[in-house]
Amino acid sequence: MILFDRVTKTYPRTTRAALEDISLDIGRGEFVFLVGKSGSGKSTFLRLVLREERASSGRILVAGRDLSKMPERHLPALRREIGVVFQDFRLLPNKTVAQNVAFALQVIGRSRAHIRQTVPETLDLVGLTGKDKRFPHQLSAGEQQRVAIARAVVNKPAILLADEPTGNLDPATSLDIVMLLDRIHRANTTVVMATHDHDVVNALRKRVVELKDGSIVRDQVQAGYRVNPTADPGPEGNDGGVPS
Numbered sequence: 001m002i003l004f005d006r007v008t009k010t011y012p013r014t015t016r017a018a019l020e021d022i023s024l025d026i027g028r029g030e031f032v033f034l035v036g037k038s039g040s041g042k043s044t045f046l047r048l049v050l051r052e053e054r055a056s057s058g059r060i061l062v063a064g065r066d067l068s069k070m071p072e073r074h075l076p077a078l079r080r081e082i083g084v085v086f087q088d089f090r091l092l093p094n095k096t097v098a099q100n101v102a103f104a105l106q107v108i109g110r111s112r113a114h115i116r117q118t119v120p121e122t123l124d125l126v127g128l129t130g131k132d133k134r135f136p137h138q139l140s141a142g143e144q145q146r147v148a149i150a151r152a153v154v155n156k157p158a159i160l161l162a163d164e165p166t167g168n169l170d171p172a173t174s175l176d177i178v179m180l181l182d183r184i185h186r187a188n189t190t191v192v193m194a195t196h197d198h199d200v201v202n203a204l205r206k207r208v209v210e211l212k213d214g215s216i217v218r219d220q221v222q223a224g225y226r227v228n229p230t231a232d233p234g235p236e237g238n239d240g241g242v243p244s
Ligand code: ADP
Pocket: 011, 012, 014, 017, 018, 036, 037, 038, 039, 040, 041, 042, 043, 044, 045
């Protein structure tokens, strides 16, 4: 679903690559945590998948499309395959919950009948039944993120990208949100979540790809995320993963 083949990204007027020689294959329906310190290249990875940035070298395939060859006019079709969720929710403050979600369908020209049916279904999916007429400021942070997730998935994209989606949430709410992303993943969506939240990564035991200074330093299935990789993980171990 997402294939990076020896991808390097160097931003203009910088000397060091933000991503260097990255090869990674994320299959259809996988759930991947992309972890690493601030500045390690996580957002750059997500921006390349969306073709908000272009690779300096290497090949990127997303949902069967070769991004290096794709003309600009195909970008809207690519982006319809990809839902995106951010740390800061990015809701429209003057629209209700239902209007925020409906807006994502209006801009791609869906019919009113389709919108009337799909928006309540999606609000049910994210656990916001009964909150459709509220405005963002009348919701908790966790609820606002649920609205953002509803908006991201209402068009049933093949891929959901989440950039630090729990960054503004308390630990319990963070776990709820990641469980919701997992539910969406189980409904056959490929999910890539960039995070440095150890607790949520350790709670879910999914594939973990770790970046450091633009390079992949770890790619493990069903892994945890050690706070201190040099510490003794103890008799139980703590990353329980199978190197791949
Ligand atoms: P992360 O999401 O893990 O914090 P980023 O992908 O944002 O990492 O950043 C990776 C590296 O690229 C950092 O060194 C950052 O300073 C640099 N970088 C990110 N965006 C830009 C940009 N638009 N122009 C120049 N350098 C950038």
